[in-house]
Amino acid sequence: MKIGVLGGGQLGRMMALAGYPLGMRLRFFDRTPESPAGQVAECVVGDFNDSEALARFAEGLDLVTYEFENVPASAARFLSQRVPRFSPPPRALEIAQDRLIHKQFFASLGIPTADFHPVTSREELEESLKTTGFPALLKTRRWGYDGRGQFLLQGMLDRDEAWKAMGNAPLILEGFVRFERELSLVSVRSSTGQTAFYPLTENHHRQGILRLSLAPAPEVPPDVQQLAEDYAQRVFRELSYVGVLTIEFFYAQGKLLANEMATRVHNSGHWTIEGAQTSQFENHLRAISGLSLGSTTPRGYSAMVNFIGCVPHPDAVLAIPGAHLHLYDKSPQPGRKLGHATLCSESREEIAASLDKLQKLATC
Ligand code: AMP
Numbered sequence: 001m002k003i004g005v006l007g008g009g010q011l012g013r014m015m016a017l018a019g020y021p022l023g024m025r026l027r028f029f030d031r032t033p034e035s036p037a038g039q040v041a042e043c044v045v046g047d048f049n050d051s052e053a054l055a056r057f058a059e060g061l062d063l064v065t066y067e068f069e070n071v072p073a074s075a076a077r078f079l080s081q082r083v084p085r086f087s088p089p090p091r092a093l094e095i096a097q098d099r100l101i102h103k104q105f106f107a108s109l110g111i112p113t114a115d116f117h118p119v120t121s122r123e124e125l126e127e128s129l130k131t132t133g134f135p136a137l138l139k140t141r142r143w144g145y146d147g148r149g150q151f152l153l154q155g156m157l158d159r160d161e162a163w164k165a166m167g168n169a170p171l172i173l174e175g176f177v178r179f180e181r182e183l184s185l186v187s188v189r190s191s192t193g194q195t196a197f198y199p200l201t202e203n204h205h206r207q208g209i210l211r212l213s214l215a216p217a218p219e220v221p222p223d224v225q226q227l228a229e230d231y232a233q234r235v236f237r238e239l240s241y242v243g244v245l246t247i248e249f250f251y252a253q254g255k256l257l258a259n260e261m262a263t264r265v266h267n268s269g270h271w272t273i274e275g276a277q278t279s280q281f282e283n284h285l286r287a288i289s290g291l292s293l294g295s296t297t298p299r300g301y302s303a304m305v306n307f308i309g310c311v312p313h314p315d316a317v318l319a320i321p322g323a324h325l326h327l328y329d330k331s332p333q334p335g336r337k338l339g340h341a342t343l344c345s346e347s348r349e350e351i352a353a354s355l356d357k358l359q360k361l362a363t364c
Contacts, residue, residue: 004063004065005027005029005066006071007029007068008028009037009328013037027043029053031046032045039329048072054075063289069264087243089239089240092245101141109234111235114259116175118170129173131175136153136176137151137152137173138151138171139174149169181202182205182248183200183201183217183220183248184200184213184248184268186201187236187246188283189242189243189287190288190290191288196293198215198280201271202218211306212306212355215272243264243284243288246261246269267340273324274342276295277294278293301348301351305358307339307341308336309332310332310364312362320354320357322351322354323341343358
């Protein structure tokens with residue numbers, strides 16, 4: 001099975017590493033020759049609108065997947081005409097790329113979200129703010145990730161500044177959710193229709209960037225896990241989905257509001273490498289290849305800490321009992337994800353003791 005992957009970031013790198021034991025060789029497509037995945041696997045370097053480079057990439061592939069959702073729809077279409085399978089389906093990619101479309105998609109499936117409004121003019125912003133009130137979040141519809149493309153409006157005085165910063169792109173305005181926790185569900189559906197769900201993960205963000213994941217999320221009532229799985233099933237059915245799907249939720253007063261869906265493996269599922277019977281990366285490869293899915297049962301408790309902008313000395317991390325280190329071999333830049341470490345243990349107390357140390361090491 002020859003699998004092509006669009007994007008060669010750290011998600012691709014971890015996917016390649018999960019593929020080797022299964023005898024799978026992955027070929028990546030990335031703009032840069034020194035990508036994290038390109039360091040461990042074959043990589044075709046090119047731009048997403050370079051059809052000659054895409055055709056070279058597609059040669060001999062059985063299927064194409066992606067690890068990066070800002071793949072232009074034209075590239076997805078071009079490839080889906082040249083390779084036998086493109087998973088997850090191009091429609092899923094189109095939905096995931098646009099914050100407005102995926103909120104409308106959730107609504108069409110009866111999955112609750114924050115109050116949201118499309119904004120294409122200053123007048124529409126004024127009108128929508130009457131419904132959301134303050135605070136509210138103005139977000140770009142496209143190309144936003146890791147907290148980019150967002151403006152928090154605290155009050156009337158912020159309107160001019162928000163419009164000046166964001167007004168030249170298609171936008172969505174969202175009511176601010178006073179959530180108790182952020183939870184994500186990593187789930188997977190194979191091309192044979194088999195599905196599996198990891199336990200909900202609790203995520204902590206700062207400046208819109210994921211810093212810490214705890215898995216399984218502490219004290220989640222079984223009906224909340226069930227509800228999240230039901231929402232994922234609705235997405236699976238509607239899209240005839242194949243691959244890993246992640247839905248990020250806000251949790252408040254026993255209710256889940258869907259914020260985003262990533263139609264790919266996800267940062268909040270990194271803990272599954274050491275913390276679950278089968279990692280999200282392996283399960284994604286199994287799913288798209290039509291192989292049986294692996295168990296998503298956790299092995300005890302896990303905590304995953306991202307290294308953002310700087311990386312601690314490897315030995316300082318490795319000296320912590322139960323710590324597993326992953327470095328992505330990227331050049332340091334503020335706000336850039338450079339690696340992560342996962343703590344695994346049979347006891348939550350043990351993790352809590354080491355987590356403090358690990359989080360201190362992660363601060364630049
Ligand atoms: P996003 O880019 O939509 O994934 O948002 C990044 C982070 O910003 C989320 O994980 C939340 O912590 C926060 N956030 C986004 N939308 C909202 C909202 N409507 N209300 C409150 N916080 C939000």
